[in-house]
């Protein structure tokens with residue numbers, strides 16, 4: 284591992300799932316930027332050493348606000364997951380010329396701060412959007428700016444990295460030319476060893492009869508290694524408050540078997556929701572589906588209710604000492620939007636390893652003329 288901590292700038296940081304992985308890997312997350320106040324409160328509460336900036340990244344002035352905030356500190360890595368809504372094509376090879384202003388915020392930050400590397404997270408659909416043209420535009424833009432861009436050959440599956448969730452996300456990692464090309468880390472877990480829902484949350488109080496308090500006590504000891512890992516720094520249980528469903532909704536949920544969905548309901552029941560994810564009950568012996576941001580379509584594998592914020596946080600691999608701030612709707616959105624910290628940790632460690640290998644000569648860099656460059660990280 285490099286002796287010097289690398290400075291990270293997190294754009295569209297949300298509550299800081301992506302940042303958490305980089306912090307755990309030993310980076311210094313200097314600043315998180317977002318335009319949602321509650322998410323930034325959560326970010327700051329959990330990342331005391333990091334600064335936050337409330338800014339609209341679609342606006343030109345945001346980049347100068349960021350520059351003012353970080354002063355003369357060097358930005359080593361820019362990370363971020365820009366929402367990809369509103370993508371439209373103008374026929375250019377370059378994403379710069381489009382109206383994808385949120386992506387442009389990352390482009391501008393990379394151009395302004397010239398980091399050694401950047402990492403962009405996005406939904407799997409970005410790879411095939413407009414027949415892959417958007418993906419190619421992203422690659423072209425950053426290649427033209429002096430980066431070797433690696434795209435995960437297929438979306439990374441969080442369960443492959445120890446997260447109890449079948450969440451898939453695309454990643455782009457750019458490495459400054461002269462320092463080689465990034466290779467995505469190998470999975471740490473095989474399907475037979477995926478962490479399951481019950482391994483993730485079976486120790487948490489049922490909340491079947493009451494809603495619970497924002498701060499509460501644990502009732503059971505950890506029942507799995509994963510639960511021990513989640514509880515390592517936590518004496519109290521936060522954000523484990525149940526939703527108050529009507530008796531009818533609870534009854535409909537009770538009709539869905541473990542791992543089932545609306546298709547398993549008797550005719551005439553639950554007809555109000557019929558899309559793919561409707562009335563989905565998690566399976567105790569499998570990772571969860573991609574957790575949602577509070578749409579109330581997914582249910583606990585055993586209890587007749589939606590998962591609590593804490594249960595969803597566990598399924599996202601947030602440790603229990605990570606506390607979510609805001610209304611329950613805001614908390615659910617923060618958790619559901621986040622990059623699972625364990626997945627992020629694996630990527631953050633792989634980026635560190637990449638630079639260590641280049642520095643020590645273990646990894647051959649492509650651009651021979653740059654080999655003599657002083658690696659100053």
Ligand SMILES: C[S@@+](CC[C@H](N)C(=O)[O-])C[C@H]1O[C@@H](n2cnc3c(N)ncnc32)[C@H](O)[C@@H]1O
Pocket residue numbers: 295296297298299300301302316317318319322338339340341363364365366385617620621622623
């Ligand atoms: C997918 S979430 C990011 C999650 C984050 N990377 C994590 O791991 O926790 C996208 C974030 O972009 C923020 N966002 C959307 N539009 C924005 C804008 N115009 N300016 C700043 N932030 C914005 C949202 O508030 C949201 O927190």
